[in-house]
Amino acid sequence: MTWPPSFLDPERLWVLLVVPVLIAGYVYLVLRKKKTGMRFTNTAILSRVVPRQSQWRRHLAVGLSLAALVALSLAWARPNGIEMVPRERATVVMVIDTSQSMAATDVAPTRLDAAKQAALTFVKALPEQYNVAVVSLSGNPALILPPTTDRAQAQQAINSLRLADSTAVGESIYVALSALQLAPKGTDSTPAPGAIVLLSDGQNTAGRSPTQAAAAAKKAGVPVYTIAYGTENGYVDLDGERNRVPPDKALLTNIAQSSGGSAFSAENLDQLNKVYNNIRSEVGQTPTKKETTALWAGYGLAFAVVAALAAVSLGARWP
Amino acid sequence: MRPGFAPPPEDLGAVASVLHEPTAPTIPLHKLAPEAALRRLELTVVRRLEGFLHGDHQGLLPGPGTEANDARIYVPGQDDVRKIDWAVTARTMTPHVRDTIADRELEIWALLDVTPSMNWGTEGVTKRDLGIAAIATIGFLSQKMGDRFGGLIMRPDEIRRYPAQSGRTALYGLLRRMLTEPIVSDHTTGPYSLAAGIQRMARTERRRGMRLVVSDFLTPGDFELDPNVEPEWERPMRQLAVRNQVLAIEVVDSHEVQFADVGDLLIRDPETDFERYVNTSDEAARERMDAATAAQRERIRIALRRAGAAHIQLRTDRDWVHDIARFVLAYRRTASMLHQPPAGVSK
Numbered sequence: 001m002t003w004p005p006s007f008l009d010p011e012r013l014w015v016l017l018v019v020p021v022l023i024a025g026y027v028y029l030v031l032r033k034k035k036t037g038m039r040f041t042n043t044a045i046l047s048r049v050v051p052r053q054s055q056w057r058r059h060l061a062v063g064l065s066l067a068a069l070v071a072l073s074l075a076w077a078r079p080n081g082i083e084m085v086p087r088e089r090a091t092v093v094m095v096i097d098t099s100q101s102m103a104a105t106d107v108a109p110t111r112l113d114a115a116k117q118a119a120l121t122f123v124k125a126l127p128e129q130y131n132v133a134v135v136s137l138s139g140n141p142a143l144i145l146p147p148t149t150d151r152a153q154a155q156q157a158i159n160s161l162r163l164a165d166s167t168a169v170g171e172s173i174y175v176a177l178s179a180l181q182l183a184p185k186g187t188d189s190t191p192a193p194g195a196i197v198l199l200s201d202g203q204n205t206a207g208r209s210p211t212q213a214a215a216a217a218k219k220a221g222v223p224v225y226t227i228a229y230g231t232e233n234g235y236v237d238l239d240g241e242r243n244r245v246p247p248d249k250a251l252l253t254n255i256a257q258s259s260g261g262s263a264f265s266a267e268n269l270d271q272l273n274k275v276y277n278n279i280r281s282e283v284g285q286t287p288t289k290k291e292t293t294a295l296w297a298g299y300g301l302a303f304a305v306v307a308a309l310a311a312v313s314l315g316a317r318w319p
Numbered sequence: 320m321r322p323g324f325a326p327p328p329e330d331l332g333a334v335a336s337v338l339h340e341p342t343a344p345t346i347p348l349h350k351l352a353p354e355a356a357l358r359r360l361e362l363t364v365v366r367r368l369e370g371f372l373h374g375d376h377q378g379l380l381p382g383p384g385t386e387a388n389d390a391r392i393y394v395p396g397q398d399d400v401r402k403i404d405w406a407v408t409a410r411t412m413t414p415h416v417r418d419t420i421a422d423r424e425l426e427i428w429a430l431l432d433v434t435p436s437m438n439w440g441t442e443g444v445t446k447r448d449l450g451i452a453a454i455a456t457i458g459f460l461s462q463k464m465g466d467r468f469g470g471l472i473m474r475p476d477e478i479r480r481y482p483a484q485s486g487r488t489a490l491y492g493l494l495r496r497m498l499t500e501p502i503v504s505d506h507t508t509g510p511y512s513l514a515a516g517i518q519r520m521a522r523t524e525r526r527r528g529m530r531l532v533v534s535d536f537l538t539p540g541d542f543e544l545d546p547n548v549e550p551e552w553e554r555p556m557r558q559l560a561v562r563n564q565v566l567a568i569e570v571v572d573s574h575e576v577q578f579a580d581v582g583d584l585l586i587r588d589p590e591t592d593f594e595r596y597v598n599t600s601d602e603a604a605r606e607r608m609d610a611a612t613a614a615q616r617e618r619i620r621i622a623l624r625r626a627g628a629a630h631i632q633l634r635t636d637r638d639w640v641h642d643i644a645r646f647v648l649a650y651r652r653t654a655s656m657l658h659q660p661p662a663g664v665s666k
Binding site for chain 2 (some may be wrong): 033037039040041042043044045047048049050051
């Protein structure tokens with residue numbers, strides 16, 4: 001919990017001004033009572049016979065009542081606290097190729113749309129508790145959606161992918177690995193369990209080597225599952241020039257195998273559930289802002305109860 | 320005793336002294352003692368007196384009086400021939416005269432303790448004013464011919480001395496002075512305690528007579544209950560009783576003897592810096608307090624008896640005239656025993 005907490009109704013904190021007024025009143029009454037005590041002549045005997053009455057219970061009762069008042073005032077102002085909420089850490093990072101080659105229409109309707117469709121189907125099928133992150137694969141791979149369990153956001157992120165220049169497969173795996181770091185923190189510093197689903201047509205054209213990235217993924221214990229799109233005679237028209245864009249299936253298979261995952265083709269997508277079946281589930285904790293009124297009200301109640309007990313012990317004549 | 324539900328009266332009277340020091344005497348001059356009713360009572364004086372004037376009490380030295388003393392040889396030219404004791408003269412063959420003891424006037428000095436603890440009372444009068452009433456009663460009792468009455472008012476910071484004068488006018492004057500003496504405010508410090516006051520009276524008033532010591536006999540801070548331990552005023556008291564007939568008038572309030580049940584409240588001492596919250600509703604504590612107070616009073620009684628002083632206890636909730644009258648009647652029988660002078664001192 002952070003201190004001081006933020007309040008939803010901070011103007012209600014003005015009621016705390018009553019506390020110094022009450023303290024001043026109490027002190028005044030104590031001093032006044034000192035003046036108005038009873039005169040008595042035979043106090044030498046009295047002091048011998050009557051035990052000294054401790055004053056701390058009286059002050060304790062007043063102090064605790066004031067503490068209860070403070071706590072209840074704070075509760076009334078609806079304080080916010082940070083609470084650790086348990087969350088699933090396991091994360092599947094969807095890396096979707098958005099390079100220009102994905103515009104090829106050899107896979108109906110286009111490679112990209114087919115990949116999006118597959119990704120959406122996969123996300124839909126993914127058990128609820130797993131986090132999904134989305135990374136776009138182009139010359140400049142970017143984290144589109146940090147790990148979240150919100151499927152609507154994931155679908156929106158996938159749908160919003162647009163074509164971009166160049167293909168940096170290796171770089172995108174590094175981005176995906178760093179995306180896994182954003183998964184909810186665990187009790188220790190172990191990385192979150194995860195998997196990378198790489199939907200691409202291969203053909204690394206920029207950035208670090210995919211083999212190296214696959215080795216890094218292996219080291220992090222993150223398998224990369226690849227899905228290759230495209231046929232040997234796929235092509236795209238760029239700037240009035242027709243370019244052949246055959247998929248580099250060998251590269252993708254190599255990445256999958258060296259990182260401990262497996263390679264799929266668009267034909268055997270029904271085996272994709274293997275991806276999440278192999279991820280172990282792990283629960284982490286995320287700090288979440290939450291109203292802690294009940295906590296403060298509980299403090300106030302505790303103070304009030306102890307104050308009441310002190311007051312009762314003062315006034316009661318025990319049998 | 321529980322307070323009732325009626326609103327308190329505007330003027331609390333003496334009870335207000337429980338809350339703060341009183342500002343005025345709680346009893347008017349004319350109510351101090353029923354002068355006429357006291358004429359028929361007589362205070363027994365057993366000690367012999369010295370003085371210059373002719374009075375109603377037996378003197379210490381020979382002189383013209385009614386009491387016969389020794390016979391001695393007739394000195395011609397000095398003794399009156401009418402005083403010759405013929406029986407002795409016949410037996411001894413030498414002229415003898417019979418001496419008489421002179422009848423002297425009585426000189427009474429009253430020491431009134433007006434320390435702040437005396438400005439307290441819950442039953443109509445404060446202890447100080449009860450003490451003044453006691454002095455008035457004794458004063459009217461002793462209004463025989465030529466008797467003189469003087470007063471010492473012992474404040475913590477000074478002792479006021481009002482010379483002994485005879486006559487009821489002078490006595491009224493003394494009582495008025497005592498009543499109008501400014502009330503000593505609380506926590507006044509000074510050199511005079513009861514012991515010092517008694518010492519002062521023994522030192523300054525040299526003529527034999529009667530001495531009244533009016534006080535509550537409480538020493539601030541003295542919580543001793545063992546009667547074998549002398550209170551600090553006992554020694555001066557004993558010295559005073561060597562030459563004088565001493566009457567100790569102890570004034571107490573009923574709520575000093577019976578500790579009041581007034582709930583949980585702060586109790587302050589008018590003399591010491593004692594300040595403490597006390598739960599007076601605690602029955603066991605009250606019983607302990609009452610027992611301790613009884614032991615304390617018993618110690619005072621024993622100490623006064625040891626000092627050879629007569630002891631009257633007056634309470635603010637009782638009729639002091641009645642108490643003093645009863646004391647005087649019993650005193651006629653016991654006075655001669657009570658006031659035996661120590662060995663080697665003439666009566």
